[in-house]
Amino acid sequence: MAVRGVRFGGTSRGAEAPGAAPASFDAPALLRAAASCQGDPGPVLALLRVADGTPPVPGAGSTARLWELLASVAAADLTAARAVEPHLDAAAILAQAGVPWPSGTAWGVFAAESPDARLEGTDDGGAWRLDGDKPWCSLAAELDHAVVTAHVPGGRRAFAVDLRQPGVAAHPAPWASRGLSRVPSGPLSFAGVPARPVGGTDWYLRRDGFAWGGIGVAACWFGGAVGLFRTLERSAHRREPDQLAQAWLGEAERLLDSAAAVLLRAADAVDAGTAGWVEAHRARGHVASVCARMLAICGEAMGPGPLAFDEEHARRAADLTVYIRQHHGARDDAGLGRLVAARPADGTEGSW
Structure with missing residues (x-):
């Protein structure tokens, strides 16, 4: 079964599942399990237990591909992402501490x-x-x-x-x-x-990987927004879209493209060893805002029908609404503001 993957670059959100992991980590099987779990984490946890080798970790040169995998799982099912993301985060923590990974376990x-x-x-x-x-x-x-x-x-x-x-x-x-x-x-x-x-x-708390893990969660949120977009796009194809429907679809495309660019830039910074909490707050805040707007766009564009009668869409909307509350809104923006304000004020450093 072909499973639609998520990529941060180009126009390949409908492409085959990205090869985001080493051969010992069966990304296609994981995406198939996510697509079939229908809100039940059991099949995904069972697959994690039988995975051979060490899971992929951020900062090893393929962070964008790893986060694309998380986004792809989340686009299929956010409950699956809630099982996979902490498992991979645990693998990253152990790797950063030099602790061997015990295969055959779910974390x-x-x-x-x-x-x-x-x-x-x-x-x-x-x-x-x-x-x-x-x-x-x-x-x-x-x-x-x-x-x-x-x-x-x-x-x-x-x-x-x-x-x-x-x-x-x-x-x-x-x-x-x-x-x-x-x-x-x-x-x-x-x-x-x-x-x-x-x-x-x-x-x-002090390791760089703490911030990296936070961006990985944002990649899952992004995947949930991609899942919403797919439903919105199918809805637009079922009838001749009027100008408002086109505007909502265009805004959704623009929002996802900007969020993908932010995640890709953050992934590159992780692999370069330059990513910290400034990058994490930027990525998490932007992706959370995009997700909130995507939820609103879908409601405005499609009305109550999908929320009332489409089990997959209703579950995804409810799941994403809860999931993005891991972002603390203005409090997290205040954290970013403190980091920005703490930089030298001599004009030699700054965001812009």
């Missing part, structure tokens, strides 16, 4: 914090253990391992932990949204659970 990354939950890491003579609670652990009950951040003396530290061992318990959480409804994101509790340190104290 998550749990780094969220909450005033109502706290996870502590304790060093018992070189043998670390985790105790406490971690919020927002998506798909935790269905995963094998995770990179988890915990509080340690002097800051926070990342740990690789086997989620199948005694002392780990995933708790259900009420989920009112129709978006990402098959991605349970309740808390995990740990009771004296052995864990392996990944990097030193605060390394997880």
